[in-house]
Amino acid sequence: MSATGTPPATVSLDADPFAPEILESPLAFQEQLREAGAVVYLRRYGVHALGRYEHVHAALTEWQSLSSAAGVGLANFRHEEPWRTPSLLLEADPPLHDAPRAVLSGILGPRAIRRLRHAWAQDARELVDRVVRAPELDAVTELAQAFPLRVFPDAVGLEREGRHHLLPYGDHAFNAFGPPNELVAKGAEHIAEHAAWVGDQCARERLAPGGFGAAIWEAADRGDITEEQAPLIVRSLLTAGVDTTVHALGAVLYAFATHPDQWRRLREDPRLARVAFDEAVRWESPVQTFFRTATGDVEIGGTTVPDGEKVLMFLGAANRDPRHWRDPDTFDLTRDPSAHVGFGMGIHQCVGQHIARLEAESLLTALAERVERIELAGTPRRHLNNTLRAWSSLPVRVHAT
Amino acid sequence: MAVTTFATSRPSGGSGRSAATSLRVDRKVTVADDVVELTLTRPDGGRLPDWTPGAHVDLVLDDGLTRQYSLCGDRWDPRTYRVAVLREADSRGGSSFVHDRLREGDLVGLGGPRNNFALAPATEYHFVAGGIGITPLLPMIAQAAMLDVPWRLLYGGRSRSSMAFADRLVAEHGDRVTILPEDEHGRPDLPSWLPDPSHGAKVYSCGPTGLLTAVQRACAHWPAGRVRTERFVAAAEEPGTGGRRFEVELRRSGTTLTVGPDQSLLQVLGEAGVHVLSSCRQGLCGTCETPVLGGVPDHRDSILDEGDRAAGDCMFVCVSRARSERLVLDL
Numbered sequence: 001m002s003a004t005g006t007p008p009a010t011v012s013l014d015a016d017p018f019a020p021e022i023l024e025s026p027l028a029f030q031e032q033l034r035e036a037g038a039v040v041y042l043r044r045y046g047v048h049a050l051g052r053y054e055h056v057h058a059a060l061t062e063w064q065s066l067s068s069a070a071g072v073g074l075a076n077f078r079h080e081e082p083w084r085t086p087s088l089l090l091e092a093d094p095p096l097h098d099a100p101r102a103v104l105s106g107i108l109g110p111r112a113i114r115r116l117r118h119a120w121a122q123d124a125r126e127l128v129d130r131v132v133r134a135p136e137l138d139a140v141t142e143l144a145q146a147f148p149l150r151v152f153p154d155a156v157g158l159e160r161e162g163r164h165h166l167l168p169y170g171d172h173a174f175n176a177f178g179p180p181n182e183l184v185a186k187g188a189e190h191i192a193e194h195a196a197w198v199g200d201q202c203a204r205e206r207l208a209p210g211g212f213g214a215a216i217w218e219a220a221d222r223g224d225i226t227e228e229q230a231p232l233i234v235r236s237l238l239t240a241g242v243d244t245t246v247h248a249l250g251a252v253l254y255a256f257a258t259h260p261d262q263w264r265r266l267r268e269d270p271r272l273a274r275v276a277f278d279e280a281v282r283w284e285s286p287v288q289t290f291f292r293t294a295t296g297d298v299e300i301g302g303t304t305v306p307d308g309e310k311v312l313m314f315l316g317a318a319n320r321d322p323r324h325w326r327d328p329d330t331f332d333l334t335r336d337p338s339a340h341v342g343f344g345m346g347i348h349q350c351v352g353q354h355i356a357r358l359e360a361e362s363l364l365t366a367l368a369e370r371v372e373r374i375e376l377a378g379t380p381r382r383h384l385n386n387t388l389r390a391w392s393s394l395p396v397r398v399h400a401t
Numbered sequence: 402m403a404v405t406t407f408a409t410s411r412p413s414g415g416s417g418r419s420a421a422t423s424l425r426v427d428r429k430v431t432v433a434d435d436v437v438e439l440t441l442t443r444p445d446g447g448r449l450p451d452w453t454p455g456a457h458v459d460l461v462l463d464d465g466l467t468r469q470y471s472l473c474g475d476r477w478d479p480r481t482y483r484v485a486v487l488r489e490a491d492s493r494g495g496s497s498f499v500h501d502r503l504r505e506g507d508l509v510g511l512g513g514p515r516n517n518f519a520l521a522p523a524t525e526y527h528f529v530a531g532g533i534g535i536t537p538l539l540p541m542i543a544q545a546a547m548l549d550v551p552w553r554l555l556y557g558g559r560s561r562s563s564m565a566f567a568d569r570l571v572a573e574h575g576d577r578v579t580i581l582p583e584d585e586h587g588r589p590d591l592p593s594w595l596p597d598p599s600h601g602a603k604v605y606s607c608g609p610t611g612l613l614t615a616v617q618r619a620c621a622h623w624p625a626g627r628v629r630t631e632r633f634v635a636a637a638e639e640p641g642t643g644g645r646r647f648e649v650e651l652r653r654s655g656t657t658l659t660v661g662p663d664q665s666l667l668q669v670l671g672e673a674g675v676h677v678l679s680s681c682r683q684g685l686c687g688t689c690e691t692p693v694l695g696g697v698p699d700h701r702d703s704i705l706d707e708g709d710r711a712a713g714d715c716m717f718v719c720v721s722r723a724r725s726e727r728l729v730l731d732l
Binding site: 061062063064094095096098099102109110111221222223224225226229274275278336337338339340343345346347349353354357 | 448451453454476477478479516519520521522523544547548601603624625626627671676677678679680681682686687688689690704705709
């Protein structure tokens with residue numbers, strides 16, 4: 001609110017945050033956005049953008065006035081047909097959101113996933129032992145992708161055949177939150193086959209006993225959710241549980257490959273693995289953006305967002321807002337990255353965050369045991385996605401002990 | 402149209418400052434014989450932790466005496482909790498304290514909210530309330546109405562004047578609601594009121610033990626998971642240090658810290674340079690789980706179930722405190 005009583009003029013920008021050059025390198029745009037105002041109107045898309053930590057954090061938690069049910073992408077489900085059946089978690093508001101969220105929070109909660117810790121640590125050690133035999137490797141394909149693809153589909157209880165559909169399916173789902181640009185068009189070419197496979201895996205009989213998927217169906221048997229909801233909740237795991245983790249691991253591996261002093265710190269105290277991962281999630285923000293829709297006229301930082309209009313929250317910009325973080329552009333293990341918004345915040349906060357942290361902790365701990373130094377061995381290449389900040393290739397040289 | 406002003410309560414970044422675990426009593430009104438309704442807000446006016454119908458909060462009263470009360474307000478108002486408190490004849494301090502001593506403007510400690518009685522999807526709901534057991538059902542009824550799911554309520558009590566919210570329920574919902582004061586109608590005939598278990602129907606009941614036993618007997622032929630009850634228990638937990646000062650020993654770093662009444666454990670740890678990763682700072686997300694090696698935690702989170710709480714081997718340091726004078730943590 002303006003202390004002087006002067007109503008702040010609505011600031012607007014022409015820039016396209018989904019243009020390839022900004023997706024490739026978004027930091028300058030994010031700074032421009034933060035400095036332009038608390039709420040900035042993006043003329044190209046007719047949406048109200050937030051880039052400051054304070055307002056992004058508040059927008060994420062204020063589910064009463066900022067709805068997810070009209071879609072958390074640019075498309076407004078009040079007027080536009082969603083490309084797939086909306087998610088019961090991400091694209092739902094209370095009360096419909098309650099039961100699916102409660103079930104998944106239980107299955108993926110910190111207490112429930114303790115049983116995976118030992119096996120995942122062992123899996124990580126085996127993977128690292130094998131990978132570091134070569135002095136140079138691609139940290140994206142051989143670590144950031146290989147580890148989640150090794151442990152997560154098994155934990156869900158997926159069959160072995162067809163797992164290659166997971167990454168392109170998730171990639172398209174995250175592209176589809178943005179405008180219908182070339183990235184979406186390219187993904188759409190093959191989405192039918194990926195979506196068909198993913199859809200098939202959500203059925204009760206496809207899911208191995210003891211996994212997260214079977215646990216979702218058990219919740220339906222108990223009556224905590226309906227049988228119609230169960231497959232869509234399994235689909236949420238498969239959509240949101242793979243690409244995000246892969247890119248978050250890519251982020252932390254890139255961070256260490258470019259910050260040898262921080263790698264030394266982790267080697268000295270491997271218990272920093274958890275902090276390191278969250279600091280990388282803050283620093284790179286693998287999920288960059290999400291939208292909400294105003295459920296009435298909503299005033300944010302002195303600007304009124306009219307009923308039914310879209311609000312675009314830049315998690316990545318908030319996570320580097322100097323109003324909130326000291327030296328925000330520095331990757332620093334002595335920092336407390338707590339309360340970053342890289343996993344979101346509030347009732348829609350990433351329900352799989354403890355899984356992501358456990359995967360990262362397992363992999364980083366195994367790497368810290370075996371790798372004395374890790375450094376870039378070539379030029380890393382970005383993978384462009386309308387929502388995700390990602391690497392497609394991260395050539396590194398490792399010095400194994 | 403009214404504009405929702407979007408207050409940005411400012412959570413801190415690195416300092417580890419926690420959400421308040423104290424609530425202020427904004428209003429205290431008598432809503433039936435021996436029933437007062439409390440309206441509770443954060444002293445700074447900020448958002449309260451989110452909750453769902455069926456949830457309860459722990460209110461830490463007086464010298465750390467903890468009582469559980471179902472939330473009976475409207476969660477579309479994120480800055481207010483409502484609870485209704487019955488004066489119990491055999492009160493061990495909690496309810497008589499609320500009735501006789503608690504005043505508007507006073508502070509009470511908060512734990513939770515937690516939900517052991519969540520409203521699961523159904524094609525129709527049959528609600529059965531006994532006395533003050535109406536409280537968790539109020540938000541459930543509002544939700545069923547919002548979702549346009551058919552529902553009905555059987556509400557029994559000693560006498561009409563003892564039955565909180567009965568008039569409002571009848572006024573708002575008409576013949577969906579059956580009010581049965583025992584002094585006028587005797588005890589409800591549950592078997593004839595309850596339907597045959599149609600596909601997808603659920604029964605939710607809260608009240609005294611006698612009522613719940615009767616509901617379970619009348620629903621003995623219903624499939625598992627379709628009849629859900631919450632016992633209205635008045636069990637008070639042992640007095641602990643409540644919101645008071647306690648000591649915390651960090652076994653690995655070999656230091657001992659003191660947590661004052663207005664500080665959170667997370668905050669004290671952060672100021673001592675012991676950074677525990679956290680996120681929501683409301684006891685909701687589970688990020689700041691910390692192993693407990695000794696002492697008895699005062700669990701204020703929304704995550705642990707009764708078994709986990711009794712085990713006492715971990716705690717969420719953003720909101721939880723100590724029941725014992727001293728805690729030992731694996732930090």
